[in-house]
Amino acid sequence: MSQLLSAFRLAALPPETHAFREEVKAFLRAHLEPAPADVRARSWMGFSAGFSKKLAARGWVGVTLPAQYGGASLDAFSRFVLVEELLAAGAPVSAHWIADRQSGPLILKFGTEAQRAFYLPKICAAEAFFCIGMSEPNSGSDLASVATRAVRCEGGWRLNGRKIWTTNAQHCHYMIALVRSSGESKDRQQGLSQFIVDLSLPGVSVRPIHDLAGDAHFSEVLFDDVLLADDALIGTEGSGWAQVNAELAFERSGPERIYSSIVLLEHWIACLRRTPGASAHAATIGRFAAHLATLRNMSIAVTTKLVNGESPVVEAALVKDIGTEFEQSIPAVIEAAIAMDPEGAVDPELYRAVAYVSQVAPTFSLRGGTREILRGMIARGLGLR
Template identity: 45%
Template sequence: MHFGATTLSPAEESLRAEVRDFLAAELPADHFPALGFAARHDPDFSRKLAARGWVGMAIPPEYGGHGRTAVERFIVAEELLAAGAPIGAHFVADRQTGPTLLHYGTEEQRRTFLPGISAAEIFFSLGMSEPDSGSDLASVRTRATKVEGGWTVTGTKVWTGEAHLNHFFAVLCRTSPMEDGKKHVGLSQLIVDLRGPGVTVSPIPFIDGSHHFNEVALEDVFVPDDMVLGEVGSGWKQVTSELAYERSGPDRWLSTFPVLREFLRKAGAAVDDGDATVVGRFAARFWAIRQLSLSVARALDAGQAPAVEAALVKEIGTRFEQDLVEALRVAAEMEVDQGSGSLFQRLLAEAVLNSPGYTLRGGTTEILRSVAAKGLGS
């Protein structure tokens, strides 16, 4: 396991300033910040970002992208998340599906999907988690059976963000039986049309009635051979590589940033020495996690596959987010009167609602610690 020390270059800092100027001009004064990548699904805003070259940044120009670095994409994502921008439409395709297609997809798949992803015209969801599987992705029960010209897929996926609005998702499924009890063998990824025959999308609403996650039932869904992502039987290798993009980014430690910023803005001089000490400790943790995350982006640019390092960033980052939400909740209740209808209280209520999922999605804390421990022992 290795995290290299790194800083941003003047050109990278200039990009940060450019993004901030864009957000100041585009986000309305009464903008309600979103918390993390599960933000409002706003295709128009996503297309404005795409027009500036800030979607599909790491995708090569020959596929409609911009050939920029993982670090440059890190900077843009960091600013969008800190501002609570409405990035829910394009974020998963940009963060995860695009790089996966670039590394494992066929030439036809790249030319079919990557230009649309880069233009914020094609949106993807994830098709990994299943009922009763938790973070043990190798235990998926969704099965694909070979038929003439393709595969028929039957199974159920859950926690499928924005499946009711997006176009496709990459489904992890079993294409051959386990060998000698080895669950990781015989898994593949298939690209499935979320509006295709046999696909049923049902909402999984939050307790407040809001809707982001879905259950997606697949009943004898036909997927042609040209929609197999990567090699048949290589699904486990592909998704573990893919998780390096999912687990290490700013969305794993910046979801709660708008809440903290609003707390400090409203509390002002009311923050006593005790609260200031707590905030200082969180600031130190925040900066350390940011440096680890940035180091992973540099490693990706160097052609490495830092899956273990990404797992550690995600484990530390999501625990940090949960700890911050709890600290702000206590501070608001015990010492600082923010007003029940204030922006801070509304953001805090949303954070309290969402924070239990931070250490679940993308891998539970226990799974990630196991990955990190194996990496330290190797």
């Protein structure tokens, strides 16, 4: 336990990131179209290939990837600042989001040189969007029980199975899928591999899933005898479990795990500033500020580990679990605050924003690993199971 707690000592971003933050703010002022809070609150899930291409033209997609592949060769601290500012502004980031955050770094770390040379420049130019193929029907959050299978054949691999809750699959060019390449489901983590799947291949079907807010960010993806070339395999056959855990450390550790509701919170505070009697909510805002400051420090501490070349799987799981609770509490508290004054006028923009975030907030504790799975990982990391 002491080793885990020591990972979260007081942390701070390096001084050189301050100038970079001002660059990002200036870029957003110049290139981000004004939008109401309920639109900006979709930032995480807001899909705009055009905005992603503007960001790429500035060199800020694949920001941590090496310059030789089109990246900016910046460190994880710079990416932290970039993501923090994008989410705070409510920028639509989901087009390039997954490729920038995890698919690119995964290919860089485990891929062949041919894979790096082909995929990474496309990612950095916002010309290749990626989705993640992990969850499956009837598997819940038990990632090791995947049944989608790749079988060796003449010319490569034959892929059959299904993936579900795949974010933006209908808009993406590629999926990095965790599938079984040997053994049976009872073999659990053994025999799993990762493949890059071109979603335009024959036999791939994508079925969007509409959520409560009327959006279709998630999809079910079906593979019916899809032929993958030999070079679709990432890393070595059977190493998928170790690779996917390294990938999840990227997914769970950044500021995106604490800022999903930040546009809503900021707009509520702006509304309170022009509302008589708003001081009644000062203590609530103070608690939010204290929680956010603590979570931000924890996230920076995990980022420090990434910069040092470590793979902070357990620490990232802890940040994601606590951060999700914080994100989900914001719309619930704001709804309760509105209900305290049933006769009071509600800003229409605030009403739309809180309605949207309340509808999607349950997904916060699903994406990137459910609360129960994360707490099991944390318990193992603490030696409690």
